[in-house]
Amino acid sequence: MVNEFEIKKQICDIGKRIYNRGMVANNDGNISVKISDNEFLCTPTGVSKGFMTPEFICKVDRDGKVLQANAGFKPSSEIKMHMRVYKERPDVKSVVHAHPMYATAFAIAGIPLTQPIMPEAVIALGCVPIAKYGTPSTNEIPDAVSEYVQYFDAVLLENHGALTFSDSLLSAYNKMESVEFYAQLLYLSRQLGGPKELSDSQVQRLYEIRRQFGMTGKHPANLCPNNKEGKPSCHNCGGSCASKGGCASGASEELVKNITAKVIKELGL
Numbered sequence: 001m002v003n004e005f006e007i008k009k010q011i012c013d014i015g016k017r018i019y020n021r022g023m024v025a026n027n028d029g030n031i032s033v034k035i036s037d038n039e040f041l042c043t044p045t046g047v048s049k050g051f052m053t054p055e056f057i058c059k060v061d062r063d064g065k066v067l068q069a070n071a072g073f074k075p076s077s078e079i080k081m082h083m084r085v086y087k088e089r090p091d092v093k094s095v096v097h098a099h100p101m102y103a104t105a106f107a108i109a110g111i112p113l114t115q116p117i118m119p120e121a122v123i124a125l126g127c128v129p130i131a132k133y134g135t136p137s138t139n140e141i142p143d144a145v146s147e148y149v150q151y152f153d154a155v156l157l158e159n160h161g162a163l164t165f166s167d168s169l170l171s172a173y174n175k176m177e178s179v180e181f182y183a184q185l186l187y188l189s190r191q192l193g194g195p196k197e198l199s200d201s202q203v204q205r206l207y208e209i210r211r212q213f214g215m216t217g218k219h220p221a222n223l224c225p226n227n228k229e230g231k232p233s234c235h236n237c238g239g240s241c242a243s244k245g246g247c248a249s250g251a252s253e254e255l256v257k258n259i260t261a262k263v264i265k266e267l268g269l
Ligand SMILES: [Zn+2]
Pocket: 028, 029, 078, 097, 098, 099, 160, 161
């Protein structure tokens, strides 16, 4: 039995972390958690996510219709993009949306996060594509996000912000933190003359390590068709391979097994 009150408290705590790290301004951002197939807890519109208490949190059904909300609170109009992610990714239990400064700057400049510059970002995220611009509260954003939702756990929203999702609230939040840290490092290293990128083989090794860890979620390491041909993954296809229609099928298990065996041997594990 899910303890709803406990989850509401956790949502408030994550809201504080998002606000305190400057990942949102004003009343921006929203958080949701799936508690059953047709019940989702979500943050209300029009309040700072840094100062919420459990009674602020609303409950909606899978269509985003209000099941429960205290007087004065209603779900964010951006809940539509959360519901689309839940609908299309049954493994997802939580969705976080924010406007972190550096990640959003990249989303505004139209630059996806595709340069492999540090092991943690490659393992946790792979690369982060940009879903094309949509007017908030319409179906344009859910439609744009839908294009990437089967292939990634984090997407930038063009001229808007970032969206992350995972199998727990903490993990969805952590992905948002990772996206922002990656974007910040990429921005700063560009000011210092440009990053020295990890080599293709270094990226491949990190992808193999990710597979060995059995990490949950979707990641180009598991999906990019380039892998099937033994070529470097999405870091080399601009983070947009999903839209090129190539990523629909995962790399064959046989191939993954073979590469894993090779890497384990090479690493002397
Ligand atoms: Zn937003």
